[in-house]
Structures are given as structure tokens and as C-alpha cells.
Amino acid sequence: MQSYVQIENAGMVFSTKKGRFTALTDINLHVDQGEFIALIGHSGCGKSTLLNLVAGLLDATDGVLLLANKEIKGPGPERSVVFQNHSLLPWLTAFENVYLAVEKVFGGNESKAQLKARTSAALDLVGLTHAANKLPGEISGGMKQRVGIARALAMEPKVLLMDEPFGALDALTRAHLQDELMKIVAATKSTVIMVTHDVDEAVLLSDRIVMMTNGPAATIGEILTVDLARPRDRLALAHDPHYHELRSQVLEFLYSRQMRPKEAA
Amino acid sequence: MSAVNATSEQLDDILSGPDIVQVPSAAPRRRTPYFETASGKRLIEGAASLVKNAIPPLLGMLLFVALWALVANSGKSIPGPAETWDAAVALFSDPFYDNGPNDQGIGWNILNSLYRVGIGFGLAAAVGIPLGFMIGRFDFLNRMLSPIISILRPVSPLAWLPIGLLVLQKAEPASIWVIFISSIWPMVLNTAAGVQRIPQDYLNVARVLNLSEFKVFTKILFPAVLPYVLTGVRLAIGVAWLVIVAAEMLTGGVGIGFWVWDEWNNLNVAHIIIAIFVVGIVGLLLEQALMLIAKRFSYD
Numbered sequence: 001m002q003s004y005v006q007i008e009n010a011g012m013v014f015s016t017k018k019g020r021f022t023a024l025t026d027i028n029l030h031v032d033q034g035e036f037i038a039l040i041g042h043s044g045c046g047k048s049t050l051l052n053l054v055a056g057l058l059d060a061t062d063g064v065l066l067l068a069n070k071e072i073k074g075p076g077p078e079r080s081v082v083f084q085n086h087s088l089l090p091w092l093t094a095f096e097n098v099y100l101a102v103e104k105v106f107g108g109n110e111s112k113a114q115l116k117a118r119t120s121a122a123l124d125l126v127g128l129t130h131a132a133n134k135l136p137g138e139i140s141g142g143m144k145q146r147v148g149i150a151r152a153l154a155m156e157p158k159v160l161l162m163d164e165p166f167g168a169l170d171a172l173t174r175a176h177l178q179d180e181l182m183k184i185v186a187a188t189k190s191t192v193i194m195v196t197h198d199v200d201e202a203v204l205l206s207d208r209i210v211m212m213t214n215g216p217a218a219t220i221g222e223i224l225t226v227d228l229a230r231p232r233d234r235l236a237l238a239h240d241p242h243y244h245e246l247r248s249q250v251l252e253f254l255y256s257r258q259m260r261p262k263e264a265a
Numbered sequence: 266m267s268a269v270n271a272t273s274e275q276l277d278d279i280l281s282g283p284d285i286v287q288v289p290s291a292a293p294r295r296r297t298p299y300f301e302t303a304s305g306k307r308l309i310e311g312a313a314s315l316v317k318n319a320i321p322p323l324l325g326m327l328l329f330v331a332l333w334a335l336v337a338n339s340g341k342s343i344p345g346p347a348e349t350w351d352a353a354v355a356l357f358s359d360p361f362y363d364n365g366p367n368d369q370g371i372g373w374n375i376l377n378s379l380y381r382v383g384i385g386f387g388l389a390a391a392v393g394i395p396l397g398f399m400i401g402r403f404d405f406l407n408r409m410l411s412p413i414i415s416i417l418r419p420v421s422p423l424a425w426l427p428i429g430l431l432v433l434q435k436a437e438p439a440s441i442w443v444i445f446i447s448s449i450w451p452m453v454l455n456t457a458a459g460v461q462r463i464p465q466d467y468l469n470v471a472r473v474l475n476l477s478e479f480k481v482f483t484k485i486l487f488p489a490v491l492p493y494v495l496t497g498v499r500l501a502i503g504v505a506w507l508v509i510v511a512a513e514m515l516t517g518g519v520g521i522g523f524w525v526w527d528e529w530n531n532l533n534v535a536h537i538i539i540a541i542f543v544v545g546i547v548g549l550l551l552e553q554a555l556m557l558i559a560k561r562f563s564y565d
Contacts, residue, residue, distance in 0.1 A: 047313075055473065056472075057472060057473070058467060074472075075469075075472040075473045075475065076473070076475055077473065077474055077475055079473075081469070081471060083466060083469065083470075085466060087464075087466040087467065087469065087470050089467060089470070089484065089488070091488040091489075092484070100484060101474050104474045104475060104476060104480075105474075155474075167548065176352065181501050202549075
């Protein structure tokens with residue numbers, strides 16, 4: 001089967017004041033349509049950099065990235081991003097924030113009413129119809145992140161990119177949003193690449209976990225296939241020995257083989 | 266008939282029946298005094314907090330007036346508060362008389378000064394805010410202009426007056442020029458700082474959405490920078506109002522600054538003190554009005 005997202009020998013070198021810094025090297029990854037990929041690794045391992053390469057916010061200095069056989073050049077709405085800190089525009093309401101994205105993607109060939117219907121549908125999908133006319137400053141962190149997800153989904157992207165989307169949320173809200181995300185992804189059959197540092201989140205949500213080695217010059221250390229049946233239930237999995245086995249494999253990679261390098265004393 | 270089912274009519278019948286003895290009712294319940302009811306208590310609390318908030322500023326004003334009276338009493342040159350008040354009442358009872366260019370009401374003087382400030386400041390905003398946007402957006406321009414701005418900004422506003430008189434040949438545009446050149450810097454610098462401090466997140470959103478330059482400006486740049494612009498505008502109008510008095514003293518014409526100079530020549534010190542208050546109060550009002558506008562556009 002032809003891969004949907006293809007990353008071939010990608011590398012990223014930043015030119016900094018202190019000289020050249022190799023963040024990523026020799027990244028090879030193929031993602032199928034409808035697959036949910038988690039990128040995990042210690043902080044500074046370049047997982048966000050890799051996501052930004054796919055998003056087009058950064059240009060790879062080596063190798064190629066392809067989406068549906070077309071080279072990724074610069075950012076575009078077919079690869080929508082859910083940012084870690086929601087990045088909603090504080091002067092627009094939840095509805096207007098989503099509408100801005102919908103208008104950009106579909107404004108060319110749909111009427112205003114259709115665009116508004118799309119926006120409402122996206123907010124409804126994340127359960128925020130009641131907060132549509134609130135400004136980001138008036139809603140909770142979890143709700144803001146849901147608006148961010150609605151904005152990304154409303155664009156009907158080919159790939160949904162998520163950069164630690166739940167990192168800033170408390171544990172209960174995070175669990176709730178993870179469950180919602182699983183439902184939404186199942187319903188929309190989205191292709192997702194998600195950066196996370198949460199092992200449980202990675203095992204619970206993804207089809208494959210891409211584990212990255214420590215930087216500098218980080219690369220993919222190992223890819224773990226999560227062959228747990230869907231739909232997945234957080235409570236049932238808590239007693240599933242296979243779940244625990246997968247979880248400990250990730251932990252073993254992160255804390256034994258890729259022990260976080262000791263900070264220079 | 267069961268009493269439980271009794272209608273009110275039947276109840277009245279029973280109560281007025283012969284076997285019902287009227288017992289004198291207990292002493293009428295004492296009406297709660299107004300100040301013990303909920304609304305009464307709220308009134309007291311409100312009044313108390315009003316008094317509490319009003320006491321410090323009132324005390325400050327009182328001390329100030331007392332000090333003033335003391336100084337006025339010790340020498341004979343400065344008129345006391347009462348004398349000044351009488352003069353102010355006389356002055357403000359007819360603010361808009363017009364006896365030729367050198368003798369006009371205080372109202373005309375204030376309006377003339379405000380007009381000059383408005384023109385000079387408006388021109389400064391029209392030039393300074395777009396310039397600030399460009400300096401913030403293009404690093405090259407920033408590095409090109411920042412040495413010039415650094416040199417010109419600390420120059421005393423009145424040092425620009427001779428240049429204005431020389432180039433513009435007339436007193437009126439020269440004083441407007443002074444307002445312009447002294448109030449432009451806060452707007453340029455604050456706008457530029459605002460543009461430079463737009464969170465990268467917002468710009469990333471714009472990039473992912475592929476927004477057009479127009480949309481980026483109207484939906485992201487402009488609203489993000491607006492609070493900074495308004496801070497610049499607020500500082501600038503303060504400077505402009507500060508400078509107008511001095512500029513008018515030198516250029517003459519109708520205006521609060523020249524009026525002060527005129528009254529000094531007439532040795533009418535009470536009027537000078539009134540002018541000081543007028544300048545202070547008008548400046549305060551201008552600043553407060555802009556603060557109100559700025560509050561409307563703050564999203565934090």
C-alpha cells in the first residue's frame with residue numbers, strides 16, 4: 001500500500017550563533033492514511049521539530065517529505081496543526097476563530113451559510129456549541145484546547161498534526177479530551193501525527209509509537225506497533241496485560257536505553 | 266365535613282361562629298428598622314466604602330489647599346485659595362467673550378490650545394503609527410532608523426521651534442510642528458515594540474492557515490498591536506499637552522500658554538494659578554479618556 005505521509009532521509013540543521021546545530025538526522029517514516037502516530041522522546045529530542053517539518057513551518061535541510069506523493073513546501077491548511085498552547089486569537093470568539101480557518105479553506109466555493117454550518121458542526125463535534133460566542137479569555141484551558149481541535153478539524157485536513165495538545169492541561173481534563181479525541185478520530189478517520197511526552201497517552205491513542213533517540217542529531221530509535229483493538233477503553237485497558245507490556249516497552253526505551261543525558265554539573 | 270377540605274368561605278363561617286372566642290392578638294410585631302433590612306445594610310456598606318475611598322484624596326486636597334493658604338499668607342505675592350476661587354468664578358462665568366485677539370475668554374484659550382494639540386498630535390499619529398508598524402515589521406528599516414530616532418528623541422521640544430519658525434515662517438504652524446515632532450516618538454516606538462512582540466504562535470496560525478496579507482493585518486497584526494499603539498497614543502497626548510503651554514508662551518496668539526504669559530505681564534497671579542489647574546485638569550481628562558479606550562481593547 002502506498003504510504004500517505006512519506007519522510008525520506010529527512011534531516012534538520014539549525015544555523016545558530018554558536019555554529020551549526022544538527023537537530024534531526026536520517027528520519028525515515030511512512031504513515032498510512034487513517035493511521036494515528038505518536039512521536040515520543042525526551043524533551044530536546046527534536047520531536048516538535050519533526051512535526052514542524054511535516055507542518056511546513058520549518059524546511060528540512062536534508063531529505064524530502066511527501067504528502068500524498070506531493071512534496072511538502074511551506075505550511076498549508078491541508079496539514080492543520082493543534083498547537084500546545086491552543087494559539088487562539090484572543091480578540092475573536094470561539095466561533096470566529098474556527099470560522100477564520102473554515103473561510104480560508106472553503107470560502108472559495110461555498111456560501112456564507114455553508115461556512116457557518118461547517119463552523120457550528122466543528123464546535124458541536126468538540127461539544128462547545130454553548131461557548132461559541134465566548135472569547136478565549138472567558139473559557140477554561142480545556143475548552144480552549146477543544147476550540148483549537150475544532151479549528152484544526154474544521155479544515156478537513158489530510159493530516160492532523162498535534163504538538164503536545166494536552167500537555168498544559170490537568171490530568172482529569174486531559175483524560176476527558178483524550179477520550180473525545182479517540183471518538184472524533186474514529187468518526188472522521190483522520191490521519192494524525194501527535195507529539196507527546198506522556199507514555200500512557202501514546203499507548204492509549206496511537207496505532208504506532210515512534211520513539212526518538214536523544215538529541216543532538218536525534219533520529220528514530222524504534223517504532224512500536226500498538227495492536228490493541230479499537231475502540232479502546234481506558235478502564236478496561238488498565239487491567240489488560242498486553243497494554244502494560246506495551247507501556248513498559250516504551251518506558252524501557254525511554255528510561256533504560258535512552259536515559260536522559262545527565263545535565264552537566 | 267372534614268376541616269381539611271374546608272374552603273376559605275367555610276373557614277370564615279367557622280371563625281365567626283358563636284363558639285369561637287376572639288383572643289386579643291399578641292403585641293404587633295416590631296417593624297424591622299430600615300437600616301437592619303438587607304437593602305438598608307447594603308446602603309450603609311456602600312456609603313461606608315464610599316467614605317473610605319473618598320477620605321484619602323479629600324484629605325490630600327485639603328492638605329494641599331492648607332499648605333497653599335499658608336504660603337500665600339506668609340508672603341503677599343501669591344494669592345490664597347479663596348482669592349483664586351473668586352477669580353475663577355468670575356473667569357468661568359463668562360468663558361467665551363471676545364474682545365479682540367489679545368483679550369478672549371478662558372474657553373476660547375483652552376479650545377485654541379486643544380485645536381493645536383489636535384492637529385499636531387493627529388499628524389504625528391498619522392505618520393508615527395504606520396512608521397512604527399514598518400519599523401517593527403522590517404528589521405532593515407529598524408536598524409536604519411533607530412540611530413536617528415535615538416538622537417532626535419531626547420531633544421527638548423522647544424529646541425525644534427526655531428527650525429519650525431524658519432521653515433514655516435509663521436507662529437501658528439510652528440507651534441503645531443513642535444507638537445508633532447515631540448509627540449511622534451512615543452507612538453513610533455510603542456507601535457514598533459508591539460509589532461516585534463506579537464507572539465510567534467499567532468503568526469504560525471497565520472502561516473498554517475495561509476492567510477492573505479490583508480487578513481493577517483486585520484485579524485492578527487492590528488488587534489495584537491492595538492494595545493501597544495494606544496499606550497503610545499496615551500503617552501504622546503500627555504507630551505503634546507505638556508509642550509503646548511511652553512510653545513504658545515513663545516509664539517503668542519490665542520491659547521492657554523500665551524494666556525499665562527499675558528497674565529504674567531498683567532501681574533494677575535490668580536489667573537496664572539487658575540491656568541495651572543486648568544492645564545492639569547484638561548491633561549488628566551485627556552489621559553483618562555484614552556485609558557478608557559485602551560481598556561476596551563485589552564484582552565488579557
